[in-house]
Amino acid sequence: xxxxxxxxxxxxxxxxxxxxxxxxxxxxxxxxxxxxxxxxxxxxxxxxxxxxxxxxxxxxxxxxxxxxxxxxxxxxxxxxxxxxxxxxxxxxxxxxxxxxxxxxxxxxxxxxxxxxxxxxxxxxxxxxxxxxxxxxxxxxxxxxxxxxxxxxxxxxxxxxxxxxxxxxxxxxxxxxxxxxxxxxxxxxxxxxxxxxxxxxxxxxxxxxxxxxxxxxxxxxxxxxxxxxxxxxxxxxxxxxxxxxxxxxxxx
Amino acid sequence: xxxxxxxxxxxxxxxxxxxxxxxxxxxxxxxxxxxxxxxxxxxxxxxxxxxxxxxxxxxxxxxxxxxxxxxxxxxxxxxxxxxxxxxxxxxxxxxxxxxxxxxxxxxxxxxxxxxxxxxxxxxxxxxxxxxxxxxxxxxxxxxxxxxxxxxxxxxxxxxxxxxxxxxxxxxxxxxxxxxxxxxxxxxxxxxxxxxxxxxxxxxxxxxxxxxxxxxxxxxxxxxxxxxxxxxxxxxxxxxxxxxxxxxxxxxxxxxxxxxxxxxxxxxxxxxxxxxxxxxxxxxxxxx
Numbered sequence: 001x002x003x004x005x006x007x008x009x010x011x012x013x014x015x016x017x018x019x020x021x022x023x024x025x026x027x028x029x030x031x032x033x034x035x036x037x038x039x040x041x042x043x044x045x046x047x048x049x050x051x052x053x054x055x056x057x058x059x060x061x062x063x064x065x066x067x068x069x070x071x072x073x074x075x076x077x078x079x080x081x082x083x084x085x086x087x088x089x090x091x092x093x094x095x096x097x098x099x100x101x102x103x104x105x106x107x108x109x110x111x112x113x114x115x116x117x118x119x120x121x122x123x124x125x126x127x128x129x130x131x132x133x134x135x136x137x138x139x140x141x142x143x144x145x146x147x148x149x150x151x152x153x154x155x156x157x158x159x160x161x162x163x164x165x166x167x168x169x170x171x172x173x174x175x176x177x178x179x180x181x182x183x184x185x186x187x188x189x190x191x192x193x194x195x196x197x198x199x200x201x202x203x204x205x206x207x208x209x210x211x212x213x214x215x216x217x218x219x220x221x222x223x224x225x226x227x228x229x230x231x232x233x234x235x236x237x238x239x240x241x242x243x244x245x246x247x248x249x250x251x
Numbered sequence: 252x253x254x255x256x257x258x259x260x261x262x263x264x265x266x267x268x269x270x271x272x273x274x275x276x277x278x279x280x281x282x283x284x285x286x287x288x289x290x291x292x293x294x295x296x297x298x299x300x301x302x303x304x305x306x307x308x309x310x311x312x313x314x315x316x317x318x319x320x321x322x323x324x325x326x327x328x329x330x331x332x333x334x335x336x337x338x339x340x341x342x343x344x345x346x347x348x349x350x351x352x353x354x355x356x357x358x359x360x361x362x363x364x365x366x367x368x369x370x371x372x373x374x375x376x377x378x379x380x381x382x383x384x385x386x387x388x389x390x391x392x393x394x395x396x397x398x399x400x401x402x403x404x405x406x407x408x409x410x411x412x413x414x415x416x417x418x419x420x421x422x423x424x425x426x427x428x429x430x431x432x433x434x435x436x437x438x439x440x441x442x443x444x445x446x447x448x449x450x451x452x453x454x455x456x457x458x459x460x461x462x463x464x465x466x467x468x469x470x471x472x473x474x475x476x477x478x479x480x481x482x483x484x485x486x487x488x489x490x491x492x493x494x495x496x497x498x499x500x501x502x503x504x505x506x507x508x509x510x511x512x513x514x515x516x517x518x519x520x521x522x523x524x525x526x527x528x529x530x531x532x533x534x535x536x537x538x
Contacts, residue, residue, distance in 0.1 A: 057432050081438040089436055097429040101451045107430075111437035159433070 003030040003066070004167050004199040005054065005087075010063035012049055023049040025223035026063070031167065036193060036200040038214035038231065040207060040246065046223040047203045051171045054201070055089050056080055068166060085115065088160035092172040094152035098144040104152075105130070105140025108159045115163065129158040133188060150181035154188065161192055168193075169201045174209065186213055207247060211235060219243050272530045279524040286517060290336040299327035301334040301487050310503045320505040322495070328509045335487040335510060340517060342399050343469040349407045350468075351461040354414025359445060361415070362422025373419070376412035384409045385474065392480035399488070402472055402481035410468070417460060421453035455529050462525025466518035473514075489514050 012024040024046045031037045039047050052058040054065055056072065065073045072083050091097040098107050105126050112122040127137045133154040144152055153173065160168055170189065174182040190213055193200050204210050210217055211231040219227040219234065221242045227234060238244045289296060299317075305325035313320040319328035357376075361369040379387075392405035425431065426449070434448050473490015475481035482488035489510040496507030 052432075055432075055436060057435060081440075084436050084438045087436075089432070091429040091433065093429060097433050099430045099434070099448050099452065102447070107433075110434065110439060114438040114440075114443075156433075159437070 002033055002069075004033050004035075004068060005031040005201070006066040006069075007054065008064045008066075010050070010053055010065065011061045012046075012053055012058065013061055022223050024053060024060075027220075027223070027225050028063075029218060029225065029228070031199045031201060033166075033199060034193070034197045035216065036190075036202060036214045038210035038217040039201060039203045039220060040205060040210055040217060041220035042205065042246070045220045047220055048171055050220075051089065051169050051201070051203055054169060055087060056083070081114070084111070085163050086166045087169070088163070088165040088167070089169040089171060090153070090156050090160050090173040093176055094149050094156055095144055097156050098152065100144055103141055103143060104147070104155045108140070108155065108162055111159065111163050125162065126158070129162045130155065132161075132192075133158040150177055150185065153177060153181075153185055157185070157188060157192070161196070161198075164196055165198065167199045167201065169203070171203045172205070173202075175205070182209070189213070207231075207235060219246065272527060275523075275527045276531050279520065279527050282520055283524050286336070286340065286520060289333060290340045293333050293337045297327075297330035297333050299330045301326060301330040302485055303327075310499070310506070312503070313505055319509040320503070322492075322506050323499070323503075328505065331487040331492060332489070332509050332513050335489045335492060336513065336517075338399060338482055338486060339469060339472070339489040339514070342403055342472055343465050346403045346406055346410075346468045346472065347461050347465050349403070350410040350464075351414050351457060353407070354411040355418040355457055357411065358415040358418025358420075359422050359449065362419040362426065363441070363445060363449070369419075372415075376415050379409060379412045380416075382409075385471065388471070388475065389478065389480060392475055397480055397483055399472070399476075399482045399486070402475040405475065405480070406468060406471055410464075413464075414457065414460070417457060418453065421456065422449060425449055425452055459525050459529050462521050462528070465521045466514075469514060469518065 007030065008028050009026050010024055010028070011022070011026050013020050013022045015021075027046075027050065029037070039050065041047050049058065053060045060073060063073070064071055067083060067086055072080070075083060098104060105123065108126040108129060109119070109122040112125055113119065117125070123140075127140055130139055131137065135151060135154050135158065139147065139151065139155065147155070153176075156173075168189075173189075174185050177185060186209065189200065192198060202210065202214055214231055217229065217231045217234050218225045219240065219242065221240075226240045227238065227243050234243060235247055238247055303326060305321075308317075308321050308325035309323050311317055311321040311325075317327050317329065319332060321327055322331070357372060361372050387409050388402075388405045391408050392402055395401035395404060431444060431448055434444050439447070469490065472481055473488070473493065476488055476491035477494035482491050484491070492510040493507050493514070496503075496510070499506050
């Protein structure tokens, strides 16, 4: 199996006053094609920073990221736009991830128009994507505040898959939703993953959820990856002290 | 069943509210358009020549011939107020347009770019904000000489930092919203992100500040005119007309009340329009 994403020795530190906070401390991992990798850990352990580093929304201090074998850590902004055809992200707060003044359909179309697609084609494709995510075509004409959180997150998925990326990063994509909607969204993600052979990095703090959908799990603590394995392995036989605590803390 | 009932009620409420703001918008924009039309066609509308002096008719109280009375040179005040609308409204609008566009551009640039350039420009704007504005405007206008355009330039020099600060603050708060990240991930170029995602979401406060500033700017222009650094004496301008009538407030109050009411009505109209425009622009208040 070939690796879709390979991360080597990634580091990021933030300056806060005079102290330096190391958010991500030299992590390395890879995601294979069609694989769903879970990344769990408590808040502030560097999960979201990792997602931002991979998508280049934040610049890394050190380390390299390879997407489909191509180094993307130092590409310029123009090449970065090509990278975004292959890598997409779903955010935690569904409402905040849509511009409140733009209709959902328009937001979904944006990436396709940026890739040079004609407006009419993009519109048709956007409606197709929304339909695939279980939203009827009139959702394209609604504003984000006119739909529920779950519907908004579906639209967010539609936007992410519109360009058929090879890697989808879900940064706590289900944390802001209630339990029934969570499972619906996860099912939807699972469907797309199978249908399109997409890889997935699922950032999450809910172990049960990870156990259900992920092929492999990494546990992150204080910016480092402390444990890695299949979900069952980790939950049944945690080796690290922190992992044990994490599992015990599940309600 | 109960849920459905509740939903239908909210829908009805939102309809009512939306209609009201739209009606308000139409009314106020119609009134502002009327005002602007009066200003544009001022020279056709005036009943008398606003510059024709007739000392025999000086300081006449309002009557059927001179609806607003005459000033101390016997010029018809209604004609002068109508004529003054032109210079007063257009110079204020021009001034507000200049400072809001320049200030916002600088603020957006600084907020979006960040880093050293941001610090340098913001320190410069601090200097402008720390200096007493009117004194600086008088100095600039003094160097440039009299004339309404020079007064506009002088006030533009001192007023842009307010908008730069406001715009920068807005950009900083919006810049880290997930939808901006999402737009970046969609492959949008910085220009598209700024014009499509940033500006529409920060225009509300800027628009409201701009409309509220029309009144302030009108008064500051009038202040400069009073000092002889704005509109030159024969030109009809509300601010300078008020200054001229100041000394006659007790004997012939109409000389100051006519331009005063004109300013009051104009400023209030622009403020109401600004508030309504904000309500309409912000889809969230339509709820």
